[in-house]
Amino acid sequence: MPNTDRFGPPWWHGKFRGCGYRLTIGREAILDVLSKSEGHLSAEDIYMKVHPRYPSVGLTSIYRTLDVLSHLGLVYKLDFGDGRARYELAEGPKGSHHHHHLVCTDCNRVIDYTDFIDDEVELLRQTEKGLGEKYKFKITNHVIQFYGLCERCGSRK
Amino acid sequence: MPNTDRFGPPWWHGKFRGCGYRLTIGREAILDVLSKSEGHLSAEDIYMKVHPRYPSVGLTSIYRTLDVLSHLGLVYKLDFGDGRARYELAEGPKGSHHHHHLVCTDCNRVIDYTDFIDDEVELLRQTEKGLGEKYKFKITNHVIQFYGLCERCGSRK
DNA sequence: CTATTAGTGGAAATCATTTTCATTAACTTC
DNA sequence: GAAGTTAATGAAAATGATTTCCACTAATAG
The missing domain is CATH 1.10.10.10 (Winged helix-like DNA-binding domain superfamily/Winged helix DNA-binding domain)
Known part of the structure; x- marks a missing residue:
């Protein structure tokens, strides 16, 4: 490969x-x-x-x-x-595999997800444009992450 | 105060x-x-x-x-x-002042913005629900940040 | 009020990342 | 292709944010 x-x-x-x-x-x-x-x-x-x-x-x-x-x-x-x-x-x-992250605040496990990515990316594109213009920022990148307890850590409480 | x-x-x-x-x-x-x-x-x-x-x-x-x-x-x-x-x-x-961040990758300056926040939050709420169910995550928090060059750093290139 | 034990401060330890500096090797030019 | 220019490098040392250790203190329960 x-x-x-x-x-x-x-x-x-x-x-x-x-x-x-x-x-x-x-x-x-x-x-x-x-x-x-x-x-x-x-x-x-x-x-x-x-x-x-x-x-x-x-x-x-x-x-x-x-x-x-x-x-x-x-x-x-x-x-x-x-x-x-x-x-x-x-x-x-080829612009493959865009994803965001789901992070467990207890064990630091990370899940990559691509669900809803299209809506997210579309919103981000618009926001990026708006923010870039308003604040004169040349935006090159973004981060979306959700934090919480994963299945294991959540039930262990 | x-x-x-x-x-x-x-x-x-x-x-x-x-x-x-x-x-x-x-x-x-x-x-x-x-x-x-x-x-x-x-x-x-x-x-x-x-x-x-x-x-x-x-x-x-x-x-x-x-x-x-x-x-x-x-x-x-x-x-x-x-x-x-x-x-x-x-x-x-009172749930005041929710905002996200715009970070300059050159000088690390950070701008808090609230523009478009409503749309973002609405999308996040839905995504959060969907992800939480699918991955059995108890989501408590999220981060959205945009990275790029601020006005000063962008024009200094 | 007393007992229990979570919480603490300070010093030392940790450990990811950066700096320093003499050396190497990528690219340019001939 | 060889020589010169200088970006890039490796190793060791320095840095600096955060954590750990441990004897001591003080918040809460009874």
């Missing part, structure tokens, strides 16, 4: 070049891991997955790269309240 | 008693500060404001209390990406 299209370099190459960033082994390795992993990885999770194949890539670079990637909009940086940032790949060129 | 109703103790007393929590000087001092401050205070901000009047309340207790308060639903714990948690009072008994 390679990350390259059959006919060219991965779709993110252009994004890098366009912004004057260099495309390094480490950066590709990280995008590679993110694109192959489901879920919400912490910097250290990513380090663990990158390290076996690219032992020369250090944790520091993981952090630096994730920062670049999230500023480029290729990656979302998320906070689920467990004291470490989590990262997930923003949608690919 | 006292925090007590004219006819009784502050509205939050019941919440504490009901859950078996004790009502201490420190806890009241923190709620007091939060209810009198606009904005999004960090634990240290709160400490700074509580300390002059109650020098015996330590930073540790601020953290512990904020944790209790946010689990009680009296306080929202927020992350604006600047490396420290921010807290704001959840709506009082």
Whole structure:
């Protein structure tokens, strides 16, 4: 399951070049891991997955790269309240799998949901437009999360 | 501008008693500060404001209390990406001032907005219901935030 | 009023993330 | 393709928000 299209370099190459960033082994390795992993990885999770194949890539670079990637909009940086940032790949060129999160405030379990996503996204699009104009914000991203007790934690009370 | 109703103790007393929590000087001092401050205070901000009047309340207790308060639903714990948690009072008994946030990813400035809030809240209410049923989640709270570049940071590029 | 135990402050520990700095390697230019 | 420019890097040290520890205090129950 390679990350390259059959006919060219991965779709993110252009994004890098366009912004004057260099495309390094480490950066590709990280995008590679993110694109192959489901879920919400912490910097250290990513380090663990990158390290076996690219032992020369250090944790520091993981952090630096994730920062670049999230500023480029290729990656979302998320906070689920467990004291470490989590990262997930923003949608690919095909705009696949947009979802939001349901977070248990007790055990920090996270459920990705796509139900109602269309209505949500439609409302967000409008709100984004309105807010952007009113506050002169160039909006690039949004977060919707619901917090509560998951089935297990809720019944354990 | 006292925090007590004219006819009784502050509205939050019941919440504490009901859950078996004790009502201490420190806890009241923190709620007091939060209810009198606009904005999004960090634990240290709160400490700074509580300390002059109650020098015996330590930073540790601020953290512990904020944790209790946010689990009680009296306080929202927020992350604006600047490396420290921010807290704001959840709506009082009158359900006043519900708002969401617009965060600049460059300078971390935060704008509270209430535009479109009614539509958002209505959609959230429905979504909350649907998700709660489907995933057996007892949803207690939500976050909507938009990220982007504020006027200043956007034009500085 | 006394007993019980939740809550506390301060110091020390933790631990995710950032900084520093000398070195490496991506890209540009010839 | 080789050389120069400088962005990017790894390792170690620093940072800084938050948590833990533990002996002590004080809120509530009886």
